[in-house]
Amino acid sequence: MKALEEKYLEGLSELFPSIAAASTEIINLQAIVNLPKGTEHFLTDIHGEYEAFAHVLKNGSGSVKRKVDDVFANTMSSRDKQTLATLIYYPREKMERIREEEQNMDDWYKIMLYRLIEVAKRSASKYTRSKVRKALPKDFAYVIEELITEKSGMTDKESYYNSIISTIIQIGRAEEFIVALCELIQRLVVDHLHIVGDIYDRGPGPHLIMDKLMEYHSVDIQWGNHDILWMGAAAGQKCCIANVIRICARYGNLDILEDGYGINLLPLATFAWKQYAKDPCECFLLKGQDNCKPQELELNMKMHKAISVIQFKIEGQAAELYPEFGFQRRNFLDKINYEEGTITIGGKIYQLLDDYFPTIDPKNPYQLSAEEEEIMNRLVKAFQSCEKLQRHMRFLLNKGSLYKIYNSNLLYHGCVPLNDDGSLRKVKIYGKSYQGRTLYDVMESYVRKGFFAVDPNEKKKGRDLMWYIWQGANSPLFGKDKMATFERYFLAEKELWKEKKNAYYLLLEDENVMNGILDEFGLDREISHIINGHVPVKTKNGENPVKCGGKVLVIDGGFSKAYQKETGIAGYTLIYNSYGLILAAHDPFESTEAAIEKERDIHSDSVIVKRTLERKTVGDTDVGKVLKERIADLEALLDAYRSGQIIEKI
Ligand SMILES: O=P(O)(O)OC[C@H]1O[C@](O)(COP(=O)(O)O)[C@@H](O)[C@@H]1O
Numbered sequence: 001m002k003a004l005e006e007k008y009l010e011g012l013s014e015l016f017p018s019i020a021a022a023s024t025e026i027i028n029l030q031a032i033v034n035l036p037k038g039t040e041h042f043l044t045d046i047h048g049e050y051e052a053f054a055h056v057l058k059n060g061s062g063s064v065k066r067k068v069d070d071v072f073a074n075t076m077s078s079r080d081k082q083t084l085a086t087l088i089y090y091p092r093e094k095m096e097r098i099r100e101e102e103q104n105m106d107d108w109y110k111i112m113l114y115r116l117i118e119v120a121k122r123s124a125s126k127y128t129r130s131k132v133r134k135a136l137p138k139d140f141a142y143v144i145e146e147l148i149t150e151k152s153g154m155t156d157k158e159s160y161y162n163s164i165i166s167t168i169i170q171i172g173r174a175e176e177f178i179v180a181l182c183e184l185i186q187r188l189v190v191d192h193l194h195i196v197g198d199i200y201d202r203g204p205g206p207h208l209i210m211d212k213l214m215e216y217h218s219v220d221i222q223w224g225n226h227d228i229l230w231m232g233a234a235a236g237q238k239c240c241i242a243n244v245i246r247i248c249a250r251y252g253n254l255d256i257l258e259d260g261y262g263i264n265l266l267p268l269a270t271f272a273w274k275q276y277a278k279d280p281c282e283c284f285l286l287k288g289q290d291n292c293k294p295q296e297l298e299l300n301m302k303m304h305k306a307i308s309v310i311q312f313k314i315e316g317q318a319a320e321l322y323p324e325f326g327f328q329r330r331n332f333l334d335k336i337n338y339e340e341g342t343i344t345i346g347g348k349i350y351q352l353l354d355d356y357f358p359t360i361d362p363k364n365p366y367q368l369s370a371e372e373e374e375i376m377n378r379l380v381k382a383f384q385s386c387e388k389l390q391r392h393m394r395f396l397l398n399k400g401s402l403y404k405i406y407n408s409n410l411l412y413h414g415c416v417p418l419n420d421d422g423s424l425r426k427v428k429i430y431g432k433s434y435q436g437r438t439l440y441d442v443m444e445s446y447v448r449k450g451f452f453a454v455d456p457n458e459k460k461k462g463r464d465l466m467w468y469i470w471q472g473a474n475s476p477l478f479g480k481d482k483m484a485t486f487e488r489y490f491l492a493e494k495e496l497w498k499e500k501k502n503a504y505y506l507l508l509e510d511e512n513v514m515n516g517i518l519d520e521f522g523l524d525r526e527i528s529h530i531i532n533g534h535v536p537v538k539t540k541n542g543e544n545p546v547k548c549g550g551k552v553l554v555i556d557g558g559f560s561k562a563y564q565k566e567t568g569i570a571g572y573t574l575i576y577n578s579y580g581l582i583l584a585a586h587d588p589f590e591s592t593e594a595a596i597e598k599e600r601d602i603h604s605d606s607v608i609v610k611r612t613l614e615r616k617t618v619g620d621t622d623v624g625k626v627l628k629e630r631i632a633d634l635e636a637l638l639d640a641y642r643s644g645q646i647i648e649k650i
């Protein structure tokens with residue numbers, strides 16, 4: 001043991017070869033440990049709503065506005081503060097509009113530059129110089145550093161700053177400089193972003209969200225069931241592919257696949273147009289179809305039906321392949337009386353809303369027709385060879401996981417599957433049972449195998465498990481007894497549409513159960529929180545996202561427009577800064593246009609969920625723990641130098 005420690009200190013002395021070097025490092029690290037903790041920002045269930053997402057990212061769920069308020073308090077009108085905040089969110093667009101009205105732009109630049117410098121200064125004050133330096137835009141790094149660093153010894157600060165600012169304006173770089181400052185502020189107000197799942201589906205811009213996330217300075221992602229669906233599709237899992245296309249068709253978003261990812265849907269379109277030529281496909285209307293031209297709508301509905309039928313067939317085959325997934329009870333095509341147009345479920349006969357199935361052979365209802373087969377094979381190739389999709393999925397794999405423990409918070413998209421009595425539910429995966437954290441870990445390892453395993457059997461298991469995670473009754477990301485897709489399309493009886501939530505969602509207020517989950521994940525039950533998304537919080541019915549006295553926070557972002565009428569708001573986001581946890585409830589986002597033109601921010605009511613007694617420092621965080629260990633090691637090295645055990649290397 002002793003020898004090992006000595007070896008380690010020897011190694012460390014290579015990096016810090018003298019008493020002076022080790023001491024300097026200790027002082028630097030200690031300074032970081034004492035700084036206020038960086039702000040974390042939590043978003044969930046973005047569901048392809050790129051514009052609203054981009055806006056919340058820019059305003060840091062109110063963090064930018066809070067900074068502006070802090071700096072200017074009562075010295076500026078609220079109107080001016082709002083203009084300044086809008087400028088910080090949309091600098092280019094805002095300046096374009098200002099230029100049209102403002103008589104004296106130079107004056108305007110000057111005022112704004114001063115204001116922005118003050119906000120930037122305050123935003124940077126939480127960080128070390130070296131961290132701020134890394135965040136500075138290349139072109140203006142030196143000047144910005146000069147302007148935002150306090151120069152206490154300087155006598156004529158005013159004229160020094162004035163001359164820098166005048167020069168910037170004179171040489172025609174004011175606008176670029178303003179943009180750089182605004183982006184810096186946006187960058188500094190949020191230190192780290194957590195996406196608690198469901199980037200994909202329903203809205204039109206998930207690919208744009210992915211591009212934006214890929215350039216974000218610090219982010220982690222907990223996969224949602226919709227993200228896993230896309231991951232499965234990208235890995236070539238056919239049921240996932242069919243579901244992805246079906247959902248895009250249902251929301252009038254086939255453009256995401258065709259234009260966003262360049263996946264060719266022509267074979268499916270041609271087939272659907274011919275196969276369902278005279279079929280009105282009325283059960284396959286689109287959600288939000290007002291944006292669709294009539295001719296496009298007709299084709300879109302036919303494609304919607306064609307891919308749904310394919311999905312029910314291939315899911316039926318997969319259900320037989322894996323009885324332990326429990327999907328056999330979801331097989332309906334063999335329960336249909338094709339002559340009568342009825343279906344028998346639970347001993348009862350129901351009338352189907354649509355009974356035109358030209359591609360189904362009643363004797364072999366799950367068999368794809370030759371054309372359907374050909375289409376699916378081509379789609380598998382298209383998904384697997386789409387470079388952009390693969391790049392996005394690689395990013396999800398590298399920055400993402402099924403759950404995350406971060407600064408004493410436990411983050412996952414859906415739930416931890418529980419029995420009705422609150423005990424951890426045992427779930428069988430490929431012949432073995434797992435529960436709680438191990439269930440999560442095993443599932444995650446299969447997801448990764450679906451992409452990286454060399455053994456083709458393991459790879460297939462990994463891919464097929466992604467389809468299970470999407471909609472399996474015991475999937476921690478889905479957490480409902482079934483996904484009633486078939487019933488929602490074909491049956492009028494709403495009682496059949498019901499999806500029963502896992503006991504987890506009924507036990508959110510049960511402290512014993514929630515503490516049990518924290519224990520299971522190795523977290524301190526006294527100080528930790530569980531944060532999940534997935535289930536829209538129906539605020540208009542009086543539902544509260546803060547559960548279990550603040551131990552659990554359910555923050556389905558509610559970005560999805562389709563769901564806003566159910567929730568009554570545009571959902572929640574969460575901020576965890578050095579003062580505590582702040583929950584922001586947002587009104588729906590109108591448009592980027594309105595945000596700039598009318599300076600209409602998303603109106604957010606902020607509620608402080610937990611205020612820390614003392615301002616939290618980096619020392620209280622996970623990074624802080626690592627830094628403190630490093631300091632202890634360096635102190636040991638110092639002792640070793642001083643006692644002669646190790647000799648300086650200079
Ligand atoms: O509103 P739609 O498009 O019918 O989707 C409903 C389906 O989406 C789900 O809610 C899953 O999506 P979420 O993860 O966003 O909740 C299913 O449970 C349900 O069957």
Ligand SMILES: [Mn+2]
Pocket residue numbers: 198224225226413477534535
């Ligand atoms: Mn979800």
